[in-house]
Amino acid sequence: MMIKIVKGDQIKALDRLHLSLSGQSSIELMERAAQSFCDWFIPNHAQTEVVSIWCGAGNNGGDGFAIARILSRKGFTVEVKCCFENSTKLSDDAQRNFERLPEIIRVRPLDDHVNKSTVLIDAFLGVGFRGALKESAVEIIEKMNRHSAKKISVDIPSGLPSEELPSGAVFLADVTVSFAQPKLSLLLPENEAVVGELVVLDIGVFLEVYEGFDTDFYYITRKDIPEKHHRFGRFSHKGDFGKVMLMGGSLGKMGAILLTGKSALRTGSGLLQLNIDKDQNLIAQVGLTEAMTTVDEKPDLSGIDALGIGPGWGTENRLEKLEYVLENFSRGIVLDADALNLISKNEKLLLKLPANTILTPHLKEFDRLVGSSENQLERWQKAKELAMELRIIIVLKGANTLINLPDGRQLFNSTGNHYMATAGSGDVLTGMITSFLGQGYSPENAAICGVYHHGLAGEIASKSKRRGLIAGDLIQTIPDTYIELGIK
Numbered sequence: 261m262m263i264k265i266v267k268g269d270q271i272k273a274l275d276r277l278h279l280s281l282s283g284q285s286s287i288e289l290m291e292r293a294a295q296s297f298c299d300w301f302i303p304n305h306a307q308t309e310v311v312s313i314w315c316g317a318g319n320n321g322g323d324g325f326a327i328a329r330i331l332s333r334k335g336f337t338v339e340v341k342c343c344f345e346n347s348t349k350l351s352d353d354a355q356r357n358f359e360r361l362p363e364i365i366r367v368r369p370l371d372d373h374v375n376k377s378t379v380l381i382d383a384f385l386g387v388g389f390r391g392a393l394k395e396s397a398v399e400i401i402e403k404m405n406r407h408s409a410k411k412i413s414v415d416i417p418s419g420l421p422s423e424e425l426p427s428g429a430v431f432l433a434d435v436t437v438s439f440a441q442p443k444l445s446l447l448l449p450e451n452e453a454v455v456g457e458l459v460v461l462d463i464g465v466f467l468e469v470y471e472g473f474d475t476d477f478y479y480i481t482r483k484d485i486p487e488k489h490h491r492f493g494r495f496s497h498k499g500d501f502g503k504v505m506l507m508g509g510s511l512g513k514m515g516a517i518l519l520t521g522k523s524a525l526r527t528g529s530g531l532l533q534l535n536i537d538k539d540q541n542l543i544a545q546v547g548l549t550e551a552m553t554t555v556d557e558k559p560d561l562s563g564i565d566a567l568g569i570g571p572g573w574g575t576e577n578r579l580e581k582l583e584y585v586l587e588n589f590s591r592g593i594v595l596d597a598d599a600l601n602l603i604s605k606n607e608k609l610l611l612k613l614p615a616n617t618i619l620t621p622h623l624k625e626f627d628r629l630v631g632s633s634e635n636q637l638e639r640w641q642k643a644k645e646l647a648m649e650l651r652i653i654i655v656l657k658g659a660n661t662l663i664n665l666p667d668g669r670q671l672f673n674s675t676g677n678h679y680m681a682t683a684g685s686g687d688v689l690t691g692m693i694t695s696f697l698g699q700g701y702s703p704e705n706a707a708i709c710g711v712y713h714h715g716l717a718g719e720i721a722s723k724s725k726r727r728g729l730i731a732g733d734l735i736q737t738i739p740d741t742y743i744e745l746g747i748k
């Protein structure tokens with residue numbers, strides 16, 4: 261069961277359901293949220309940091325008071341800034357955590373001056389923020405934004421609605437640490453400068469609780485992955501790991517299909533055939549010794565378990581070949597890059613896509629396919645409609661890649677980082693998804709596992725490579741993703 265991305269105004273109901281099922285009290289859930297925040301914060305920050313926590317009167321503020329207590333006990337210098345008038349009644353749980361603040365913590369009233377903290381934690385407004393910001397709240401947010409400290413938001417940046425773009429003042433976070441599930445607005449590329457880096461923490465909300473909530477948006481997390489993988493046994497042979505054909509590459513762009521091929525092999529494909537142009541055969545054979553090559557215009561597709569088409573292919577004189585494949589193969593197809601560009605130029609091909617074909621466009625390729633969108637929300641909607649209409653899977657690539665399934669579900673990925681924005685990264689993904697298809701995974705699971713492992717490879721590789729990460733490093737790291745997830 262996957263986590264659903266429920267709306268901000270449903271979160272209270274979700275919490276209530278969890279509390280009744282788990283027997284936990286609301287203050288215990290708040291403590292768990294605060295503790296998870298600190299478990300993330302402590303290893304990432306030196307104890308010499310001076311932490312200023314700006315707390316509102318609701319439960320977001322309550323989280324802030326609890327975080328203040330925990331960090332102070334761990335040796336951080338902490339002060340609390342009250343973002344409310346003395347006369348304001350706090351929410352019950354916020355009040356209890358306010359009363360539990362240790363004496364060593366300096367509590368500053370609203371009108372007190374700003375100190376010289378090095379980290380500012382925004383626990384002013386959370387998902388309970390509604391309507392237009394009050395003037396006093398605008399002032400507080402502007403004051404926080406003027407502060408030179410590193411800025412971290414608890415759950416959601418203050419002033420940001422849960423499902424939309426901000427309409428007024430908003431806290432500009434360097435990092436947003438969100439509880440249980442990302443709020444939809446945190447996934448909008450338009451909000452990148454507001455949200456900063458996104459961290460989502462598990463606070464133990466029971467998965468069953470999500471069932472009753474009506475949304476098509478889901479969030480793929482680590483615990484969803486192992487059960488989707490096939491087990492291979494003692495008597496498995498290379499045929500069981502699938503025979504994959506990859507079509508792509510052209511003069512000057514052979515690197516793309518070689519990356520895709522290496523990626524498919526590292527993901528576990530047993531047999532790989534590259535279908536390339538005749539005059540590029542030498543490059544393919546030398547570039548990837550483990551692969552066989554064919555150069556036919558109408559290759560023999562019998563015995564092939566999955567086909568990946570497009571990386572480095574070019575669009576000149578490819579139309580007939582793509583049509584041939586779509587008419588003669590339906591076992592599992594991934595279309596990327598120039599295969600998508602061909603479809604954009606020849607829309608009738610869309611109607612020829614076999615059910616469950618996987619398309620892997622990045623935003624620009626997607627816009628070329630369906631026309632431009634005003635914003636990302638509109639693009640998500642179009643991707644959903646197209647996937648449903650054609651019964652295909654659309655993997656809309658980007659930070660938090662979105663997998664659109666034929667039944668209307670939309671799954672956001674949780675792995676990956678900006679270091680993966682490098683040449684050939686998409687080619688690697690195509691190789692991974694095609695490989696899983698060839699290994700007999702359902703198209704849905706192939707897309708999920710491909711996208712998740714691809715992002716995880718990026719996370720692992722970037723620990724040592726950072727901005728020096730190249731697509732080849734992703735391929736090298738694919739085996740480590742199996743180790744990391746305990747998959748044999």
Ligand SMILES: NC(=O)C1=CN([C@@H]2O[C@H](COP(=O)(O)OP(=O)(O)OC[C@H]3O[C@@H](n4cnc5c(N)ncnc54)[C@H](OP(=O)(O)O)[C@@H]3O)[C@@H](O)[C@H]2O)[C@H](O)CC1
Nearest residue numbers: 290317318319320386387388389390392393394397415439
């Ligand atoms: N499952 C979880 O994810 C958990 C999350 N927790 C945290 O709880 C908050 C949500 O807490 P809630 O009490 O519902 O609401 P907030 O604290 O976010 O907001 C309420 C305060 O905001 C003020 N407010 C609302 N709208 C405006 C506005 N337009 N302008 C100014 N101020 C506004 C409101 O003031 P009022 O005067 O309107 O009452 C409140 O002071 C969630 O985000 C998490 O951080 C829990 O810890 C447990 C589990």
Ligand SMILES: [K+]
Nearest residue numbers: 382385416418
């Ligand atoms: K906040």
